[in-house]
Amino acid sequence: MVAPHKLPEFYEMMAQIQAPYKVYIDNVQTLINRAMPANASMKFDFKNYHDFDTIYKNLDDLANQYPNVVQSIVGGKTYEGRKIKGVKVSFKPNNPGVFIESGIHAREWIAPATAMYIFHQLLTSNNTEVRTLAESPVFNPDGYVYTHTTNRLWRKTRKPYGFRCYGCDPNRNWGYEWNTGGSSNNPCSETYAGPMPFSEIETRSMSTYISSISDKFYVYIALHSYSQLLMFPYGYTADRVDNYDLLYDIGMKTITALAKRYGTDYTVGNIAETIYVASGNSADWIKGTYNKSIVYTYELRDGGQYGFLLPPEQIIPTGEETLDSIIAMLREAKTLKKYGYEFDTMRCYNFHYKSIFIMWKTILCMIMGLVTAEQITFDDYKVIKINVTTNRQVELLNQIAKDPDHFSIWKEPSVNKQAELMVAPQKLSEFYELMAQIQAPYKVSIENVQALINQATTAKASETFDFTKYHTLDTIYNYLDDLEKKYPNIVQTVVAGKSYEGREIKGVKISFKQNNPGVFFESSIHAREWIAPATVLYILDQLLTSNNRYVRNLAESHNWYIFPVCNPDGYVYTYTTNRMWRKTRKPYGDNCYGTDPNRNWGYTWQSASNDSGPCTETYPGPAPFSDIEIKSLSKYIKSICNKFYIYLSFHSYSQLLMFPYSYTVEHVDNYNDLETYNKIIMYKETMWLLLLLDEAYGSSVDWVKFACGTPLLFAYELRDQGEYGFLLPSKEIIPTGEETLDSILAILKEATVLGYP
Ligand SMILES: [Zn+2]
Secondary structure: OOOHHHHHHHHHHHHHHOOOOOOOOOOHHHHHHHOOOOOOOOOOOOOOOOOHHHHHHHHHHHHHHOOOOEEEEEEEEOOOOOEEEEEEEEOOOOOOEEEEEEOOOOOOOHHHHHHHHHHHHHHHOOOOOOOOOOEEOOOOHHHHHHHHHOOOOOOOOOOEEOOOEEOOOOOOOOOOOOOOOOOEOOOOOOOEOOOOOOOOHHHHHHHHHHHHOOOOEEEEEEEEEOOOEEEEOOOOOOOOOOOHHHHHHHHHHHHHHHHHHHOOOOEEEEHHHHOOOOOOOHHHHHHHHHOOOEEEEEEEOOOOOOHHHOOHHHHHHHHHHHHHHHHHHHHHHHHHHHOOOOOOOOOOOOOOOOEEEEEEEEOOOOOOOOOOOOOOOOOOOEEEEEEEOOHHHHHHHHHHOOOOOOEEEEEOOOOOEEEEEEEOHHHHHHHHHHHHHHOOOEEEEEOOHHHHHHHOOEOOOOOOOOOOOEOOHHHHHHHHHHHHHHOOOOEEEEEEEEOOOOOEEEEEEEEOOOOOOEEEEEEOOOOOOOHHHHHHHHHHHHHHHOOOHHHHHHHHOOEEEEEOOOOHHHHHHHHHOOOOOOOOOOEEOOOEEOOOOOOOOOOOOOOOOOOOOOOOOOOOOOOOOOOHHHHHHHHHHHHOHHHOOEEEEEEEOOOEEEOOOOOOOOOOOOHHHHHHHHHHHHOOOOOOEEOOOOOOOOOHHHHHHHHHOOOEEEEEEEOOOOOOHHHOOHHHHHHHHHHHHHHHHHHHHHHHHHOOO
C-alpha cells in the first residue's frame, strides 16, 4: 500500500529496479467505507463486521442459552487493560481439545468473523461432522478495537515504544527462536519483535494460559488473512519440521475440502517457504514448546483483490469453507492415526464431543467507549543544555534529533546560543560520545523528566477551574462557557475552528464597547507548552475582574479575541498519553502523527527536507494548511482581520518576545517601532529579550502579518529558561500571568505613543 503523495517516487523506483507491478486496489478508503462495521446498536450477524460490544454481547447470549456447554474464561489481558476473555465449550469433560486463535493481527477482520461463524455452527449445526474444535476469535483485542476506531489498517498491539511508535507484532513476540529472522528491531516497523520474547502482556498472558491447558488440546489453529494459504511450522527456518510429511498430507486434504464448496484455491506448505521467514510466531512456539503435532496457520480470503478489506458479504462463504476444511483436517488426523502416526499424549480421540475454547475480549472502559492509552513515561530521561558555537554542531544536533524515539529538541540549536535536548537513558552514552567528539560544552539541566511530570499538579477533570493548577481541555472549555453566562453582555464564546479529532477550537470575545480596537490571543498551538493557555486564561480573568485602573482602562478600551487552546487534540493527548507531545494528531503514514502547527501556515510555507519526515517534531505537513486546525483557524482570523491590530502568539519556554519575520532576517516594514518594545519590556522583573526567531517557515505570525497586515505582532516564549522547561511548576502560573499582563499593558501604552492603531 502506497500513500498518494509517494506514488511518483514509487513509480520511479519501480522503473529503476525494473520490477513489473500493477495496481490491485485503486482507492483503499473506498473499500474501507464499503466494509464499515455495523453500528453498535445492530444485532450480531454474519452480514457485517461487528465491534466488540456487539460480539461480546452475542457471546453472553450464547453462554446464557447453553449454560452447561459454554463456560467463559479469561485467557489473558492486554496492554490497554482489556481482558482476553473467552469461553470454553464442552459437551463432555475430558474431551480432546482444539485451540483456535484468531485476530492476533488487528486489521485481519475476516479472521475473528470466521472463528465466530465456526463457533456458531458448532453450537447450532445439525451436521454430525461438526466436532471438536477450540478457538480464540480475538486474540489481540486492543488491536482489534483499534481497527474499529482510528486506523483500519493497524496490525500490531498498542503498547507504546518510544515517543511515537506503538506495539510490536504479536506474531513475532512468542518465545521460541524469537527474533531469529523475518522480524524487525525497529519499534515503528510492522513486524517489530518487541524488546524481548513475551514483552507483550497479550502474548505473555496468553502463553501462560495455553501452558496451563497444554495437555487439553492436540490441534492448534491460527487464523489470519489474507492470501489463501494453509501453513504449518516452522516460520523461523525453512528446515523441515519432524512431521513435515504428515502435516503436508493432512494439509492437502484440508484445502481440497475447502475448495469443494466455492472453488477457493489454497496453497499448503510450511510458513517459511510458503510465505516468508517469520520468527517468534505463535505456531512455532506451540510446536517447539509442546510438540503439538497438528498446528496450522490459515491465511484466509482473498488473493489480494480486497486484501484486508474483504467485503462483509464474504464472511459467511469464508466461514462455511473454513469449517468444511477443519472438519476434513480433523477427520484426516484421525484416519492417519490409524496408520501409525502418533499425535501426542491425549488419551482419547473421540470426535463425538464438541470442545471449544473461544477466547474473547471484554471492554473494561464501557462507559467511555474509547481506547484509553496508558501514559508514556519518561523515567530517567534527561534534558541537557549545550553551548553551541558552530554550524557543524547545529547540524549534528539536528541530525540526532531525527530519532524522535530517543531525542527531543526542547530548544532549537543555533550558533552562539544554548540548545536544549531531551535524551532517553539508553542513548546517553551515545550522546556523551557525540558531545566529546564535537567538543560542545554541556550540562544536565533536568535529571529526570518523569520526576517533574509527576510533580506538576494537574487538576482532575471534576475540579473547578483556578490558577493553582493546570487544567484539562474540558475544564477550560467549561470555564469559558461559565464566563459567558456570568457576563452575558461582555463575554461571548466563539468557535474559531475544529480539530482533526473533531474538537472545537473554542475561545471568547470580550467586548465592553462595540467598536473598540482589537487584540488577538493565540495560544497552545504547541500542545506541551501548558503555561501558555494558563497564562492567557489568567489575563482573561484579570481583564474581567481586576480593580487596577490601568487594567480596567485597558480591558474596556479594547476588544479581546482569546483562544487559549488552538491545538485541542494535542493538548488532550498531553493529558492522556504523552506529556511531551508538541504537534497535532492527524496520522501521517502508519506510525507518524501530526504536523508542527506553527510550520503549517500558508505564508512562506516550506515542505520538509528529505530526512525530516512526518515523524519529526517540526514536520510542516504535506501542504500549507494541511491541518484542519490551522486551516479553519486561519479562515476565522481572516474573517476578522480588520477587527484587531495586535496579534499575540503564546508559547513556552525561553523568556523571549519575538516579532516577525520568522522566515527571513529581513526587516518588516515597521521594524523600528517593534524594536522600541525592547526598552519597555526590559524593565520587568523577569528579563525578556527581544530578538528574531531563528528561521522558521510557515509560522502563524508571519502568515497573519501577510494575510491581515496587522502592524503589531509578537510571539511570547514564556517562562522559564530551562530549569523546568515545559514542565513549569503550577505555582508559577500566577506570577507568569502577572508579569505577562504587565508587559501587555506596556505594549498597548507604547502602541498609543507610536500612533497605533
Ligand atoms: Zn511553541
